[in-house]
């Protein structure tokens with residue numbers, strides 16, 4: 001049977017693992033790579049409290065196990081009704097994760113309030129050491145605020161995830177961030193591979209070979225006491241398979257991994273990486289501030305609106321999502337032996353070629369595609 005004929009069935013066809021809800025566009029930061037191109041105040045059209053409550057009830061209708069609801073923004077704590085929304089999500093039995101911005105509003109009292117309202121986990125962004133991080137985030141002092149919020153969140157008993165964007169200006173300091181998280185006791189590190197969209201500039205993207213080197217480094221980092229996840233880099237699972245056959249990275253990989261060993265000592269355990277990840281539309285669905293439904297926050301294709309459409313039906317039945325889930329892809333990703341466990345970033349394919357089924361240009365196997 002050829003690769004094209006193999007039927008691929010997603011474990012996420014009935015329900016997503018993660019539902020991202022952009023609760024507001026309002027945010028006091030102005031990050032260079034911001035997907036949401038956030039504003040100082042909410043934009044017109046934001047879902048009302050009643051619409052938000054109804055959305056949470058429909059998310060619960062996905063059944064068991066319920067998806068994790070990730071409340072993003074903008075900065076969710078700028079919504080006046082955020083505690084009412086969190087309380088309803090918790091009452092419904094949803095796992096609530098919050099992704100607030102690191103501003104002076106996010107002090108220990110606020111983190112305790114979020115936890116008391118029903119938030120179980122929190123993600124904060126830390127891209128690089130102080131100077132580079134603050135320049136990326138657009139506000140001096142953000143690095144220190146993030147570190148203080150991380151420590152306070154751990155103290156109040158929230159599960160903490162640190163998000164880091166990989167791009168040219170942050171790649172060389174990834175070991176410094178990894179070592180910081182290990183020493184602070186942060187349990188989860190989510191590493192996002194840049195999609196050139198929003199405020200992100202194309203010159204900050206790494207080459208495909210460098211992306212593979214970073215994947216190798218992250219596999220090495222997973223051997224320490226921090227759970228490493230990637231976002232928009234599903235090809236990490238292809239890199240893992242290649243490694244099992246004795247293929248390793250090149251100069252950037254060697255440099256990053258040896259720096260981590262210098263900072264954190266020899267890796268104490270084996271590589272840890274799940275066998276099947278999520279893709280936009282395959283385990284993930286995104287709801288924008290105005291209710292627009294799309295496969296992911298970086299794949300801005302409108303599939304409907306929660307104001308008129310049922311999120312459960314859209315996720316399960318929309319032809320575009322079904323096509324992503326069965327990996328009916330174009331070019332190299334469509335012929336690839338790894339497409340069941342990888343499938344390439346659909347957001348990067350769309351950003352590069354205007355086609356959500358095109359190959360992922362960040363993967364060395366996916367380059368050379370001639371969009372029709």
Ligand code: SF4
Nearest residue numbers: 333336342343344363
């Ligand atoms: S060609 Fe596509 S499916 Fe294959 S490893 Fe690369 S990104 Fe993944």
